[in-house]
Amino acid sequence: MIVGVVRETFPGERRVALTPAVIPNLTRAGFRVVVEAGAGEAAGFDDAAYAEKGAEIAAGRDEVFGRADVLVQVRGYGANPEAGRADLSRLRPGQVLIGFLDPIANPEAAAELAAREVTAFALELLPRITRAQPMDALSSQATVAGYKAALLAAEALPKLFPMLITAAGTITPAKVFVIGAGVAGLQAIATARRLGAVVSAYDVRPAAKEEAESVGARFIELPLETAGVEAGGGYARPMDEEFYRRQRELMGQVVAEHDAVIATAMVLGRRAPVLVTAEMVRGMRPGSVIVDLAAERGGNCELTRPGETVEVNRVKIIGAVNLPATVPYDASQMYARNVTNFLLHVLGGSGKPDLSDEITRETLLVRSGEVVSPRVRQLLGLPPVPAPSAD
Numbered sequence: 001m002i003v004g005v006v007r008e009t010f011p012g013e014r015r016v017a018l019t020p021a022v023i024p025n026l027t028r029a030g031f032r033v034v035v036e037a038g039a040g041e042a043a044g045f046d047d048a049a050y051a052e053k054g055a056e057i058a059a060g061r062d063e064v065f066g067r068a069d070v071l072v073q074v075r076g077y078g079a080n081p082e083a084g085r086a087d088l089s090r091l092r093p094g095q096v097l098i099g100f101l102d103p104i105a106n107p108e109a110a111a112e113l114a115a116r117e118v119t120a121f122a123l124e125l126l127p128r129i130t131r132a133q134p135m136d137a138l139s140s141q142a143t144v145a146g147y148k149a150a151l152l153a154a155e156a157l158p159k160l161f162p163m164l165i166t167a168a169g170t171i172t173p174a175k176v177f178v179i180g181a182g183v184a185g186l187q188a189i190a191t192a193r194r195l196g197a198v199v200s201a202y203d204v205r206p207a208a209k210e211e212a213e214s215v216g217a218r219f220i221e222l223p224l225e226t227a228g229v230e231a232g233g234g235y236a237r238p239m240d241e242e243f244y245r246r247q248r249e250l251m252g253q254v255v256a257e258h259d260a261v262i263a264t265a266m267v268l269g270r271r272a273p274v275l276v277t278a279e280m281v282r283g284m285r286p287g288s289v290i291v292d293l294a295a296e297r298g299g300n301c302e303l304t305r306p307g308e309t310v311e312v313n314r315v316k317i318i319g320a321v322n323l324p325a326t327v328p329y330d331a332s333q334m335y336a337r338n339v340t341n342f343l344l345h346v347l348g349g350s351g352k353p354d355l356s357d358e359i360t361r362e363t364l365l366v367r368s369g370e371v372v373s374p375r376v377r378q379l380l381g382l383p384p385v386p387a388p389s390a391d
Ligand code: NAD
Pocket: 138, 139, 141, 142, 145, 179, 180, 181, 182, 183, 184, 185, 202, 203, 204, 205, 208, 234, 235, 236, 247, 264, 265, 266, 267, 272, 273, 275, 292, 293, 294, 295, 296, 297, 320, 321, 322, 323, 324
């Protein structure tokens, strides 16, 4: 079976789906790997490094699409709606596509993939179960984003992060507040701490307290009723608007007391909850910074504009998008390991997906001309799919 890797075409995307280091894992399992010339360049991996590890280099994109049985991408069509559209006509029936396909935000793209009669796996749909952790690309990339968010906050703040005791006097440390202590939030806490900031954190899931504290944050307790908020897998259930209103009210003072806010709160498959209002921003000290990691999902701050930095009352609101692409070398290595583990899991045995397996079944988006993911079918207004055949 031939695995194809092409250059990513999403604007600003510098990651690559496979790195040279993982090629032997695939060739040992009987796969051959074909890489489009230059595919890894922006991430720091040249063609020679792939060739040295046993991959073939193909001159052009069409050749990779033409030869590959399985295409692995970081942002496949759906997660790359404009530039990725050109690849639709390159796909042929029966070909397997694996990558981020953003099916919850862009279910129509899944329908278009179905029309091409490909078999597509969306890594966003991976269940957050222990067994799936080595394949969890959303989490590995969120870790990178959390790290980078702390650096962005440090860079934009007109203050130092660490406390300094110098002959020129004592500098007090910056105060950072992390909203949402999931994967990205925990890494943001750890990074801000390592830079010397004093870090506080809040999350609606009571279990997050211990995790946030273990990486060095002071956990802020808010008198909110959070029973039943835990949705499993580290996800929170959506709460009603009255809950968020009360949360904003209780958090107003906390936000005002901090120099930097890193917002990472999210609820699976929903628009990000708005937790920082324009009024709360006006209550912050001039020079303060908000890094909104939820920008792509509407933002945790009311004033966030995805991909832009807005300044209101001398408070900067950074609508951070696609941060993992700004650390492409390591983000690609992590993604490549995730996607290789996934590929070996799904196609490593008989070469045919085993639908009795939860990981395979949950991630399968499109097959035999149909969108098969129940969640995505629902978003498209389609009736439940008939029971899948065994092949
Ligand atoms: P996660 O599910 O691991 O963490 C989200 C956390 O938010 C959870 O712990 C959840 O309990 C918490 N939460 C939910 N509602 C909350 C509320 N009302 N108040 C406080 N906490 C609340 O998700 P993650 O992988 O850490 O990703 C976090 C966000 O970062 C997502 O929006 C994701 O899309 C985004 N992200 C952005 C980039 C980027 O480059 N901008 C990259 C990766 C991820």
